[in-house]
Amino acid sequence: MGSAAITLGFVLVCLHCRLSSGTLLKPVTNVKWKSFNFLTSLEWEKTSEDVTYSVRVSGIKSNWKKKPECTRTTTTSCDLTSAMQNVSDTYTAEVLSYPAGDAEENEDPPIAKSPPIQLLRDTLIGQANFTVTRKNTTEIELKIYDPFTHIRFLNHTRKTLRDIYGSELEYKVFYWKDRTSGKKTRITKEQVILMDGDPGVSYCFSIQPHITSPYKYGQESGFKCSSSEGRSPIDDIGTGAYALMVLGVLLLIAVVVGITVCMCRRKTAHTLAEANPLTA
Template sequence: MGSAAITLGLAFICLHCGRASGTLLKPVTNVTWKSFNFLTTLQWEKISGDVVYTVRVAGIKSNWKKKPECTRMASTSCDLTSLMQNVTDTYTAEVLTFSSSITDETDEPPYTKSPPIQLLKETKIGRATFKVNKTTNAQIQLTIEDPLTHIRFSNKTLKTLRDIYGPELVYKVLYWKDRSSGKKTVIAKDQVLILDVDPGVSYCFTIQPHIKSPYKYGQKSSFQCTSSKGDFLSDYSIGVYALIGFGALLLLSIIIGISVYLCRRKTAQNVPEANPLKPV
């Protein structure tokens, strides 16, 4: 009986020591990057157990760095954008696993290394916005606004795509006559584009950022259409058309409802006259 108790106690002590040293902890799995307009986040799958995570990142041209927000945290994602401001560098991150109940981190914990990421090539590009203005009856001007990124200048202001890619950034402009299936494409190298059009005809436009090197496209914008009457231009999108259609249906429903109500009221008033009570 005594020897069994001693054996059990030793096993408990060994188990506790194993936990303290981190040998029972497991590294995380499925470590992936997500980057959109240079907003870059590391994600991974949660493992079982009462654990916390610490993330560190390094580039070929930079040493290992940590964010206070991503140190001993329970979350399974970490925004590393502020530590990855050199878009020409290639970065690798590590996710370290710790026991949440043990603060002594003298031993090297289990960790999982991310795949490398090069932001210039791998970040996804969003859509750009633009304005349409008619300069003459036969010309239309498109003014494009370069999308902002999450990379900052030394004064902390945000850089645009053009600040990062320079002349490698162009815009694919797709335009067509309203209610026509024929479409034309033109490349805009600058933020202002002048197009010759047929007078008195409505045109629709959509644009898409294009990075020539490294070769990739951004998201397409919603389309905008000009008005064929006068010089007035309006922005049209699927949402606007849906709103106009909903308003028309609502107005029609109100008119029908009022008409039905008035007809029923008139009928109710005419019934006594058409069937007068006969005197006894």
């Protein structure tokens, strides 16, 4: 009985050692990056239960770093933006797996490595905001606002796309006459553009950021239209609505004429009856 208890205790100790050393844990899978406007996070899929994770990241030009928020965490994602502020560097991250109840970090945990990421090339670029102002009957002003990123200056203010890409940033401007489908394009590096237009015609615009090196496009914005200064009320209403208005006026005239004719006939008949009572 005593030898059996000793054997069982020895097995439990060995099992604990194996669990603590990470031999029963499997490395996580499907490690991937998500980066939008330089907001960059690492995601993965777990392969074991009751596991905590620690994440570390390094660049070609930087040493390994750990984020306190991503040390012995149970979540399967980690925001690494603050540790990846050098946008020209190429980064690789690792996810280390530990037993949830083990307070000590083992020297040889299961490790899963991410693919490399280079933010200038790999981050996705979002939409840019803009305004459209009719300056006069023939001139329209388009003002573009550079999107902010999650890369920061030393004073912690956020950099814009222009701060990062400089002269490599330009905008593709799509424009067309309102109520038409014929789009035209114009490429510009400027944030304020003056466009010529026909008097009394409304023009619509949408814009798309374009990075010339590394070559990639951002998301296209929704469209905005200018006012139609000098436009007639008929143009603003539309041809179909104008036709319905004309038809309504004609119908009203017809009704008034009909009522008038009917009343005139009744009055005439009544007058004849009074003048010739014997014919009644």
